[in-house]
Every structure is written in C-alpha cells, then in structure tokens.
Amino acid sequence: xxxHAILTLAWLLVALYMIFIYxxxxxxxxxxxxxxxxxxxxxxxxxxxxxxxFVGSVWYVWKRSPSADDMAYASAEVGFxxxxxxxxxxxxxxxxxxxxxxxxxxxxxxxFVLWLLFVAYLLVRxxxxxxxxxxxxxxxxxxxxxxxxxxxxxxxxxWRTQHPxxxxxxxxxxxxxxxxxxxxxxxxxxxxxxxxxxxxxxLRLAEARREIxxxxxxxxx
Amino acid sequence: xxxxxxxxxFIAYSLVWIVFMLYAWVLARRQSKLxxxxxxxxxxxxxxxxxxxxxx
Amino acid sequence: MMRSLEIIWVLFLKDLxxxxxxxxxxxxxxxxxxxxxxxxxxxxxxxxxxxxxxMPGVLWIAFAFAGILxxxxxxAAERENACLEGLRLAPIDPGLIYxxxxxxxxxxxxxxxxAIVFAASLWYNFSFLPAFKWFVVIVAFGTLGYVAVGVMxxxxxxxxxxxxxxxxxxxxxxxxxxxxGAIEATTSALKGDAPGQFASWVRLLIAFSVIFVVLSFLxxxxxxxx
Numbered sequence: 390x391x392x393h394a395i396l397t398l399a400w401l402l403v404a405l406y407m408i409f410i411y412x413x414x415x416x417x418x419x420x421x422x423x424x425x426x427x428x429x430x431x432x433x434x435x436x437x438x439x440x441x442x443f444v445g446s447v448w449y450v451w452k453r454s455p456s457a458d459d460m461a462y463a464s465a466e467v468g469f470x471x472x473x474x475x476x477x478x479x480x481x482x483x484x485x486x487x488x489x490x491x492x493x494x495x496x497x498x499x500x501f502v503l504w505l506l507f508v509a510y511l512l513v514r515x516x517x518x519x520x521x522x523x524x525x526x527x528x529x530x531x532x533x534x535x536x537x538x539x540x541x542x543x544x545x546x547x548w549r550t551q552h553p554x555x556x557x558x559x560x561x562x563x564x565x566x567x568x569x570x571x572x573x574x575x576x577x578x579x580x581x582x583x584x585x586x587x588x589x590x591x592l593r594l595a596e597a598r599r600e601i602x603x604x605x606x607x608x609x610x
Numbered sequence: 611x612x613x614x615x616x617x618x619x620f621i622a623y624s625l626v627w628i629v630f631m632l633y634a635w636v637l638a639r640r641q642s643k644l645x646x647x648x649x650x651x652x653x654x655x656x657x658x659x660x661x662x663x664x665x666x
Numbered sequence: 667m668m669r670s671l672e673i674i675w676v677l678f679l680k681d682l683x684x685x686x687x688x689x690x691x692x693x694x695x696x697x698x699x700x701x702x703x704x705x706x707x708x709x710x711x712x713x714x715x716x717x718x719x720x721m722p723g724v725l726w727i728a729f730a731f732a733g734i735l736x737x738x739x740x741x742a743a744e745r746e747n748a749c750l751e752g753l754r755l756a757p758i759d760p761g762l763i764y765x766x767x768x769x770x771x772x773x774x775x776x777x778x779x780x781a782i783v784f785a786a787s788l789w790y791n792f793s794f795l796p797a798f799k800w801f802v803v804i805v806a807f808g809t810l811g812y813v814a815v816g817v818m819x820x821x822x823x824x825x826x827x828x829x830x831x832x833x834x835x836x837x838x839x840x841x842x843x844x845x846x847g848a849i850e851a852t853t854s855a856l857k858g859d860a861p862g863q864f865a866s867w868v869r870l871l872i873a874f875s876v877i878f879v880v881l882s883f884l885x886x887x888x889x890x891x892x
Contacts, residue, residue: 418615419613419615420613420615420616420619421613421615421616421618421619423619424618424619424622424623427622427623427626428622431626450885450888470629470630470633473629474625474626474629474630477622477625477626477629478622478625478626481618481621481622481625482618482622484618485614485615485618486615498842502839502842503839505835505838505839506839506840508835509835509836509838509839512832512835513822513823513826513832513836516826516827516828516832517825517826517827518825518826518827519825522825522891525888525891526822526825526888526889528888529822529885529888529889530819530822530836532881532885533815533818533819533840533878533881533882533885534839534840536877536878536881537839537840537842537843540843540870540873540874540877541839541842541843543843543870544842544843544846544847544870545842545843545846547846547850547866547867547870548846548850583630587633587637590637590641591637593641594637594640594641594644597641597644597645597648598644600648601644601647601648601651604648604651604652604655605651607655608651608654608655608658
C-alpha cells in the first residue's frame, strides 16, 4: 500500500506540474480552462468506478463472494467522490466561459443522472433494515443502474438534438494541442491511480469489518 | 496577467483538494475505530480462551 | 408456459381482489394525480395556446407522482401481512410474482391516468380527441416502462427504512429516458405532428419497457430471496 501511496503522490505532483506549468494558456479561455484537466479526469474515473460497481454487483449476484460486494461498495463510495468533483468543477468552469452555472445539455444531464445513480446505490445500502440483505439488493440496484446508463445516454442525446442548446460546447478533445493532450492523459492517469488507491483502502476496511464481525460472533458463542 | 477568471480556477482546485482531504480524514477515522474494535475483541477472545487461574 | 400464465393470472386477480375490497390504492392515486393537475393549473394558469405547451409536462408529472404512491402502497400491504413470505415459499418462479404485480400496478395507474386526463381536459379546456389513438399508445408504453421500474424498486425499497422516500430516489435516475421519451412523444402527438415525427420516441419507450421488464423479471428472485 505504501508503494501505491508514493506512486499516487508522485503521479499527482507530475500532473500538477504539467497542468500549471507545462500546459500553455488557452487562446480563448486563458487560464481558467485548466479546470478541464481535473474535470475530465474526474469524469473518466467516475465512469470507470460505476462500471466496477456493475462488475462487482454481477459477480456478487452470481458467486455471492463477499469480496465482490466489497468491491462494488468501495467503488460506489469512491466513485461518488469523483463524480461529486465532476459536478463541482463543471459549473465553476461553465460560469466564466459560458456565463451560466448550469444548463440541461446532454453531457451535464447525463453527469447528473450518473451522480444520482451513485447516491441511490449508497443510500439504499445505508438504509437497510437487515444488513445481511444489503449486499444482494444493492447489487440489484447496481445492475439496473448500469443497464440504464447507455439508454440514458441515447435518450438524452436525442432530446438535446431536438432542442437547440443554449451554448455550443466544443468537447474538450476537439482538437487539443499535443501538450494539452499529454497533460490530460497524465492527469487522468494520476486520478485513476488515486481512485485505485482509495479503492484498495476501502477493501481493506471492509475486510477488517468482516474480521471484527467474525470475532464478535465467536465471542457470543 | 490578472485574469479575472483565475478565481474560478483557484476555487475549483481548492474544492477538489478539500473534498479529497475530507474523504481521507473520514477513511482515517474509520480505520482507527476499526483498529480499536479489533484490539478490544482480540483481547476479549484471549481472555475467553485462557481461563483465569483458580484460587491459589 | 400455460402454467406460468395461469400463475400470473391468479396472483394478478389476488391483487385486484384485495384492491376491490378496500379500494385504497386506486382511490388515493386518482385523487393525488388530480390534485397535482389542479395545483399546476393554479400555478401556471395557462391560457389557450399555453395549455398545449404545458399539457405533456403536467400530465407526466401527475402520472409520476400517482405512480409513486401506488408502488409504495403495493408493497406496504404485502409487508404488513407477511404475504411476501408466503409468496416466497410458494414453488413458483419469483419472476412471475413480479409480472403479476406489474400487471396489477399497470391497471391501477391506467385508471388513475384516465381520471387525470379527464380532469386535465376539463380544467385546461384541452381536447385530447384529435390525436387520441397515438396519445393512448404513447401513454401505454410510457406507463409500462415506468411501472416496470416502479414495481421493481418498490420491492427493493420496501426492505429499507424510509421506504417512501427511497423509492423515488432509486427510481429517479433510471426513469429519465422514459420521461424524456414520453414527454417528447406526447408533445409531438398533441401538437398534431405526423406519427413519423415521434416514432423514434415511441420506439425508445417500447425498447425501454422491454429491457426493464425482462431485466426485472430476471432479478426479482434476488429481491425476494431471504
């Protein structure tokens, strides 16, 4: 774990350097565009996180392995953090550039839906009357949510092509100069590294919790 | 150079930083609580396994 | 296959019979739906052309809230009398229980929707007759998709505390495509557009319904599992 921590820290520092020193200012947006590196990196990480929630959920429903449930839950929690960062950085980038904090364009709407899916998974989990069933039922929620994502994507896109958007946003990857592209990939990598580090921490905690549960049961025998 | 939008850049990075620091703190607290519980349970289990010596 | 259909029919009739005795669910969701229509009428006080623009939104909001009430009721009753345990022990495919609940809730919501549409046409001075055939098709498939998700998550939520709140929280992100599709299609149909205009939305509604009915059918046994 320490090695992973050091790797993560180093990678983040490199990314930080590239974001603020290496990457040039944008012709149109000046400096504020640098939010993009954190924004897009969070976005990709959040999506991967939700995919892992799905994988963990399916694996749990199939094999009933506690590690599967641990992975699903940990991914949901860390993914929620990254998705929240996505939603925080988005408006902060939008306001200076578009003049508005929020708009229901395709991408933002989808982001919000993804965030709600994370919230749904975590809330259902925390409100279970019988914690023994929490794993199975939240796995069901995770699976249904994931199947929903591509359908949401299609529906929301169709919807937004029907209605002219208030602002046309050229995607962050529409012709990025190589130095920015490199910075973006390094940043995304750093965030993913951080994600997996936090995920592993979550897995360790889950294992410790189970060990405690076992000891408690032994004691009461 | 004093781009008025810089404050958005600053706020964005600060908030992300704060969010992760908060989460790290939450994780650390959970970990220390679990550690305490584990120690407590381990000592209780040991007490159970090694019966107390009878009166001398 | 025939046996499965029989089982679904029996369970469906059971829910209908229960409902017929106390008529709680249908009455309350009709009243609630009409109340929503009424409040929105007051809030927006639409005049003439505005009615057309607002109607799809008003209708689907009313349908949505009526639905939530209905789904919560549906499983609350089962919990109270430990009926779910009984069903679980029966040697039947759990998915069939889901389908029966789906049919029952679809029927209840359909009745409420009829009441809502009637109230809306009255208070907003709006006639649904010109596009009636397509309107019914759109509402039918939109409702089917919505109920498919609602019954599934109603069952999940009934295992949690704060289940009345948990259901909408769970549902909300998942039903986004249904509501986008339904409102777009309804708007188009009511405006008098040719069916070609909203055909793709209807296809979305059908696809969504099929996917989620099948998915829920497969996963329902895990929701019931002890």
